Amino acid sequence: MNDASFTRAPARPAPQVSRPHLAVRAVSKVYKGHRAVDAVSFDLAKGEFVTLLGDSGCGKTTLLRIIAGFARPDAGQVLREGEDVTGMAPARRRMGFVFQSYALFPTKTVAQNIGFALAGPRAARARRIEELAQLVEIDALLGRYPHELSGGQQQRVALARALASDPEVLLLDEPMSALDARIRVKLRGELRSLVDRLGITTLYVTHDQEEALALSDRVAVMRHGRIEQIGSPADVYHRPATRFVAAFIGISNLIEGRAVAGGIEAEGVVWPLALPAGVAPGARLTGLFRPEHVGIAPEGTGIAGIIESATFLGANVRLGVRLACGRLVLADRPSFEAGGLWPRGRAVVLRPDSTRAVVVADGPQ
Known part of the structure; x- marks a missing residue:
C-alpha cells in the first residue's frame, strides 16, 4: 500500500508497558x-x-x-x-x-x-x-x-x-x-x-x-x-x-502417560521429554510433540511403527505412523522425500525430539 500522502507516524511506537493503551x-x-x-x-x-x-x-x-x-x-x-x-x-x-x-x-x-x-x-x-x-x-x-x-x-x-x-x-x-x-x-x-x-x-x-x-x-x-x-x-x-491450547493451535501429538526417568511412559513406550522440576515418578502427565519435532528413520533405535498415510502439504508431507499399541502418530518430513523414502506400509522408527517436547496442563473443563 502506498501511503506517501499520509504521515501520521513514521514508525511503530515502542509498547508503553507501564500504562496500557x-x-x-x-x-x-x-x-x-x-x-x-x-x-x-x-x-x-x-x-x-x-x-x-x-x-x-x-x-x-x-x-x-x-x-x-x-x-x-x-x-x-x-x-x-x-x-x-x-x-x-x-x-x-x-x-x-x-x-x-x-x-x-x-x-x-x-x-x-x-x-x-x-x-x-x-x-x-x-x-x-x-x-x-x-x-x-x-x-x-x-x-x-x-x-x-x-x-x-x-x-x-x-x-x-x-x-x-x-x-x-x-x-x-x-x-x-x-x-x-x-x-x-x-x-x-x-x-x-x-x-x-x-x-x-x-x-x-x-x-x-x-x-x-x-x-x-x-x-x-x-x-x-x-x-x-x-x-x-x-x-x-x-x-x-x-491441553486445550495445545490441541487448538496447530497439529498435535498429545501423549498421556506417567512420569518415568527420561520422559513419559504410555502404552509401553517411553517418549523422551524433559520433565518439569518436582514431578514425582509415576505422576500422570500429558506431553505435546508437534509433528515437525518427531523425527523418522527407516531403521535403528526409536519407537517402531508402520506408515499408514501420507498427506502432501506443499513444503512438507505429513506421515501417519501406526504404532504397535494402535496409536497414530503424525510426523512431518520435507515433501521432496515423500515418494521414495516413505511409502505407505513401510516399517520405520520414530525419534521424538526431547528438547522440543513440553508437558501441558489439563486446564479447566
Missing part, C-alpha cells in the same frame, strides 16, 4: 443464562496488535462489541489510556470498528462510505477521503458502489472508513472470513504493514489460527467465554499453557 477489567456478559464472556481481563500496549482467537461461540465477538460500545457488559470495565469508557457511546470512544460483513451502505459510493462520519468543511472532508483512499490503494474506485467491488476492495473501503475519524484503537471482527485464501494472505500482510506504519493499537478477532499467528504480537486463545492463554505466537504454539 486499552485495558479490559473483569468484563462479563450473560445472554439468556449463557455466560458469553466470563470475567475477562487483559491489556494492550500502545501500538500493539493482539488477536482474540477461538471457535464460534467462545465469546470473542461479544467481547469485541463490548469494547467498541455496541454491547453493555453486566460487570467489569473498559478503559482507554486510563479513562473508563464502559458507559461511553461508541462514537466518543476513539475506536474504529470493521465489521465482519463490512456493513457498507449499498446506495453510497466508496467516497461517501469512507466519509460518512466525517465532519467539517467539504474541502477538508474530500482531502481526508482521498488521503485514506490512497492509503489503502482504492483511490481509483471512489466513484463506484459496493456491489461493483470485489470482496478485497470492500474490505479496504471498510478499513478506510474505520480510520477516517483518526481512532486511537482499531477493532476488527473477522474482516477476512469471506475472502478466498489467496486474497486473505495478501491482505493480512498489507493490514499488518498498515497498522504498523500508523502506530495504531489493534484488536483483531478471528477463528483462523494461521491468520492469528501470522498477524499478531500476542494471541489470546478464548474458550467458554474466558481467555485460556495469552502470549506471543511462539508462546502459544511452542509452550501452550493447557
Whole structure:
C-alpha cells in the first residue's frame, strides 16, 4: 500500500508497558443464562496488535462489541489510556470498528462510505477521503458502489472508513472470513504493514489460527467465554499453557502417560521429554510433540511403527505412523522425500525430539 500522502507516524511506537493503551477489567456478559464472556481481563500496549482467537461461540465477538460500545457488559470495565469508557457511546470512544460483513451502505459510493462520519468543511472532508483512499490503494474506485467491488476492495473501503475519524484503537471482527485464501494472505500482510506504519493499537478477532499467528504480537486463545492463554505466537504454539491450547493451535501429538526417568511412559513406550522440576515418578502427565519435532528413520533405535498415510502439504508431507499399541502418530518430513523414502506400509522408527517436547496442563473443563 502506498501511503506517501499520509504521515501520521513514521514508525511503530515502542509498547508503553507501564500504562496500557486499552485495558479490559473483569468484563462479563450473560445472554439468556449463557455466560458469553466470563470475567475477562487483559491489556494492550500502545501500538500493539493482539488477536482474540477461538471457535464460534467462545465469546470473542461479544467481547469485541463490548469494547467498541455496541454491547453493555453486566460487570467489569473498559478503559482507554486510563479513562473508563464502559458507559461511553461508541462514537466518543476513539475506536474504529470493521465489521465482519463490512456493513457498507449499498446506495453510497466508496467516497461517501469512507466519509460518512466525517465532519467539517467539504474541502477538508474530500482531502481526508482521498488521503485514506490512497492509503489503502482504492483511490481509483471512489466513484463506484459496493456491489461493483470485489470482496478485497470492500474490505479496504471498510478499513478506510474505520480510520477516517483518526481512532486511537482499531477493532476488527473477522474482516477476512469471506475472502478466498489467496486474497486473505495478501491482505493480512498489507493490514499488518498498515497498522504498523500508523502506530495504531489493534484488536483483531478471528477463528483462523494461521491468520492469528501470522498477524499478531500476542494471541489470546478464548474458550467458554474466558481467555485460556495469552502470549506471543511462539508462546502459544511452542509452550501452550493447557491441553486445550495445545490441541487448538496447530497439529498435535498429545501423549498421556506417567512420569518415568527420561520422559513419559504410555502404552509401553517411553517418549523422551524433559520433565518439569518436582514431578514425582509415576505422576500422570500429558506431553505435546508437534509433528515437525518427531523425527523418522527407516531403521535403528526409536519407537517402531508402520506408515499408514501420507498427506502432501506443499513444503512438507505429513506421515501417519501406526504404532504397535494402535496409536497414530503424525510426523512431518520435507515433501521432496515423500515418494521414495516413505511409502505407505513401510516399517520405520520414530525419534521424538526431547528438547522440543513440553508437558501441558489439563486446564479447566
